[in-house]
Amino acid sequence: MAKVEMHVPNKQYDGYYGGVRFHKGVGVFEDVELAKELAGRYGYEIVEIKEENAEVEVEEVKEEAEKPVPKKRTRKKAAPKAGE
Structure with missing residues (x-):
């Protein structure tokens, strides 16, 4: 299956645009006709990907553990001063 980069x-x-994830201004389309239509409409650049040189880039997403929310400190009411 042919793929193109936009x-x-x-x-x-x-x-996301046209159902494709873009990262740093580059999206990989498997539907070549859709890519050509969108590129023609908006003047974007299309680059064909050769199957033999295609590399799959895998990004690992690390989930950060939720940090406990610190309790809010309440202020003590001031004691009335003498004479008030």
């Missing part, structure tokens, strides 16, 4: 002008774009 490069958007904003190199810091991280998100």
Whole structure:
């Protein structure tokens, strides 16, 4: 199956567009026709990925343990001063 990369002008774009995850302005489309349609509509760059050189990049997501929320400290009411 052919794959293409779409490069958007904003190199810091991280998100989903056209059902594809973009990371640092690059998204990998398996649906070549959809990629070409979107690129033609918005003027984005398309780069074909050759199957023999394709590498799968795996990102590990580490879950951070929830930090316990510290208790809020309440203030003590001031004792009335003498003469009040």
